Every structure is written in structure tokens, then in C-alpha cells.
């Protein structure tokens with residue numbers, strides 16, 4: 001028996017297959033199973049799932065590099081897929097269908113203009129890229145990223161004229177406030193301190209770096225259970241932030257009226 005088992009093990013190794021002791025399936029089968037699950041789940045929203053080898057848009061290939069997921073990534077891929085589905089299924093189909101997003105890409109080693117990133121919006125390819133390798137940054141961060149990066153696409157798609165500047169939104173800030181040079185500054189700052197509520201109107205320092213980051217941070221906090229209480233806490237003490245949060249809800253509500261603050265509260269309580 002022992003010899004037969006050893007021969008089987010050698011054959012599996014030579015064939016490049018590793019069998020998971022707990023599940024009895026190979027890493028390739030496990031990888032395909034996760035991709036199939038994501039493909040079916042995303043197709044319910046009319047979205048494509050990009051995993052394994054895929055091309056990416058000209059924009060994505062110009063500004064970013066990434067490594068394709070393969071069978072050896074199956075355990076981490078499976079973990080991330082569960083997390084992603086838990087977050088994404090909060091969304092009504094109508095919101096996704098109107099958002100302009102067409103595809104979701106799952107990768108590793110995502111590097112955007114020389115900076116490693118947990119996610120990237122590809123406005124040219126109407127896709128959002130997610131790096132599955134940010135377990136060490138904490139689940140709340142990974143969950144927040146799912147919503148934050150998606151919102152960049154929706155924000156630009158639904159209001160292309162005012163994405164880079166929005167005088168109406170600026171009026172919601174304390175008079176005289178000026179945004180920083182963009183979210184990239186945080187990635188270029190060693191030991192960047194994303195200070196919580198650094199001033200009236202802002203959830204965190206990252207929000208102060210750019211108008212689109214400010215909007216995306218508020219949006220993501222509405223949908224991330226681990227961040228929502230914090231948003232409500234500050235909105236109760238900061239009328240500037242409360243007004244901006246109402247503006248984000250109104251922006252969403254124009255294309256998906258069922259998403260309201262009370263709907264979000266109910267959804268977060270069910271979590």
C-alpha cells in the first residue's frame with residue numbers, strides 16, 4: 001500500500017497537480033471552481049469575470065502591471081472570492097447596471113504607475129481590478145477597497161463632466177479648503193498616517209488628497225460594515241461631513257432610488 005501511495009504521489013507531482021488533503025481536489029480544480037463561482041455570480045449582474053490570463057485594456061496595460069492568478073493561488077483566491085461576493089451582493093442589480101462597470105478582474109502584484117495597489121479602476125476598460133494579496137492589511141480594508149474602487153468608475157461614468165472638478169461639491173467643504181495633489185501622494189509618503197477625521201468635512205486624511213477620493217471614501221464607508229458606524233459617528237458631530245454624505249446618497253439615489261440611508265442601515269444591521 002505504501003509503495004502504491006508513493007507511486008501515486010510521484011505521478012501527481014510529475015503531472016504538476018497538488019491534491020488538497022482536506023478537500024480531495026487538485027489546486028487546478030480548486031482554482032477553476034472559484035473562477036466558475038465568480039463568473040456565475042458576476043453574470044447575475046451582467047458583468048464579466050477576468051481571472052487567469054487575460055489581456056486588459058490599453059489603458060490598464062499602459063499604466064499598470066500585474067501577475068495572473070494560477071492554480072497555486074487557489075487558497076488565497078478562494079478566500080478573497082468569498083469576501084468579494086459578500087460585499088458585492090449588497091448591491092442592487094440596477095445600481096451596477098447603471099454604474100458603467102462591465103468587468104471585474106482578479107489579479108496579484110498589481111502595480112499602478114510604479115505603486116503597489118490593492119485595487120485599480122480601469123475607466124477605459126470599464127473594469128475594476130482587485131489584488132487578492134492584501135490579507136495582511138486587514139479584512140475591513142480589503143472590503144472597503146471593493147466599494148471604493150468600484151465607485152471611481154460609477155462616479156466618472158455617471159457624471160463625466162464633473163469628475164475632476166465639481167464646484168458644487170467644493171461648496172460643501174469649509175470655505176477656503178483646497179484638496180491635495182491626489183491619492184497617489186499617500187503611496188509616495190513613507191509611513192503615511194491616514195489620520196481619522198483630520199478636520200471638518202473629512203473622514204480621514206486620504207479624503208483630503210483629492211475630490212474623487214473624498215467622495216469614494218464616504219461612499220465606501222456607507223457600504224462597509226466595519227466603517228459604517230464610524231461614518232455615522234462623525235456625521236452626527238460634523239455637519240460638513242453629514243452634508244457630503246447626503247450628497248453621495250442623493251447621487252446614488254438618482255439612478256437607484258432604493259438605496260437610501262435607511263436601506264443602508266437595514267442592510268448593515270443584517271450583516
Ligand SMILES: [Zn+2]
Nearest residue numbers: 148183213216
Ligand atoms: Zn481612490
